[in-house]
Amino acid sequence: MPDHTPATLMPASVDDTAALLRRGGYVPDRALSTSLYLALKLRRPLFLEGEAGVGKTEVAKVLASTLGRDLVRLQCYEGLDIATAVYEWNHPRQMMAIRLAEAAGRGHDGALGRDIYSAEYLIQRPLLAALQPHRNGAPVLLIDELDRTDEPFEAFLLEVLSDYQITIPEIGTMRAVEPPIVIVTSNRTREIHDALKRRCLYQWLDYPTAEREREILKARVPQAGDKLSAQVVAFVQMLRGLELFKPPGLAETLDWAQALMVLDASELDRETVEATLGVVLKYQDDISRVRGEITQRGVEQARKAAAP
């Protein structure tokens, strides 16, 4: 069992929420702090949408750790079904119970049916687990990349997200004693149905401004130093303005700064950038476009921007 720190109190204002996230090394903007504060206060799920690598999943992780709650994570994928997301009956145990009952001479009566369909034979999957009481208070439930599932699963989520309850045909409806803090993320690989969004607070996470990105880099990769950080941010921000097929996200910025640290780079130069472009850009078209003149110009600009 991991060591549990006592649960922190819920933030009492928007500024409190921002401070809470900052304690966990997450630098939020005002929009995110406000919607997160409201989500906690009004007990509504928070729906975070944005390009890949802008820190959607991180919000839930940081929230769980700073509030001292458990994090229950449901990674979505196509074909996700009730048995992997919500609950499953423990069939071998049920089978065993039936054989034992037969061996003991008890026939198949209603009691056996009730028996093997009790909580004892239920295997909890993330959604059901999130509704159970936890030691440190209601957990943070992260439903990650909801856009990867198909619509039938979305429809099922409606019941969970609006009433914090799950209906199991053999038992009945199970309701959360204390509703979990729900964070839903989507990369927008398809539109999520309005009915689901209506039950949530909506927040679009954009690429950070240069100033905020420097702040984030400082919080996450402090050993990179101000000069290199400023250059990395300037270069990445330049890339985002290029209309690439996949512009680099915040995650790429952090990875890149770390990669540069490993290579002992103290500032950007053309060779280092070209050698490490694969950390920032993930499509060959984009890399071959940026390599060469654009890199050269970008490095010069970044150096100028970072000069005191």
Added chain:
Amino acid sequence: MTALAANVMQFARILRRAGLAVGPGKVIAALEALQAIDIADREVVFYALHAVLVERHAQSELFRMAFERFWRANGGTAQSFLLEDAAKAEMQNPIARPMSRRIDEAFALRRTPHQSGPPGEIPEMIASWSAAERLRRQDFESMSAGEMAEAKRLMATLRLPIPDVLTRRYRTSPSGSRVDARATLRAMVRAGGVIALQRKRRVVRRPPLVVLCDISGSMAAYARMLLHFLHAVTIDRDRVQVFLFGTRLTNVTREMAHRDPDEALARVATSVKDWSGGTRIGQTLGEFNRLWSRRVLGQGALVLLISDGLDRDGGTGLAVEMQRLHRSCRRLIWLNPLLRYAAFEPKSAGIRAMLPHVDDFRPVHNLDSLAALIAALSAPPKADREAA
């Protein structure tokens, strides 16, 4: 009712007129949100209402303008939402920027009149089979108004039988290949004795369909007819996305979703700004690849590209974008009305750039060609997909 509630309701009405879906549930949530925050902080009020009332990123800009107008109209003070007469404040002060037209209209308390096309002609009964037969072969371009109306009616009955794809879900089925443990257990408890295995099989469903339709000048006659066909397709199945392009790309999926074809097409007409202009295929496909492909081509989508391939930019950058599009979808089908000419040769630079990157290339200029398309779509995908 408090002044706060009255103002929130008034603001919600304005948003509703501007096209945001703001129901009573959202108004209540907005009130709760405002009570939970410091209402004197303009920025926080903005973000709080944004979190509650906005559902899609595309609505953000509209919301921002509406909020600023509402705020300014009410004296620009922090307590706008508390002022007694804020709701009645004079809000007529049209901003010159074109983007705010919808907001202006919403504030002016006018309903946007839907531009409905000319009253549809009532299709006359087809006199004989031969007339129907002629209609099926006739080029859309040369049809009279009456013939068009009849063709539209026929088109509305067309269905796209795209083969289903296997999902990763299972459903109980006596002939299934896998054992359904849950159903087996239930049967055992009921019956007892011998274990009667229950089986399950995979669920199949239709793949998503994405349509990219050229509406430039050279395509005008076909595009207007095909829109009826596309409407029938959109209504018939879920997961259909329709984009129109000329010199720019417009997503008309939401407009198309209206059940009545005339109403749907009227909405499409008002939202599209580049009817019958030039074509920039490379540029608009690039825009699609950058902004939409990741959002709509997931889960094995099938793409119908409807265009004559006559590009104003002479095919610049077209090959790259076509290749990208081809790689992002399961199957790319190009429908080209120019194929009706027997002597058609891919001479134009645009067509030559596009041809190597499509899985299928077919004509689409009359009802027969649409029927042929439907037959082709029902066929299994070509085996040489990888080699293409």
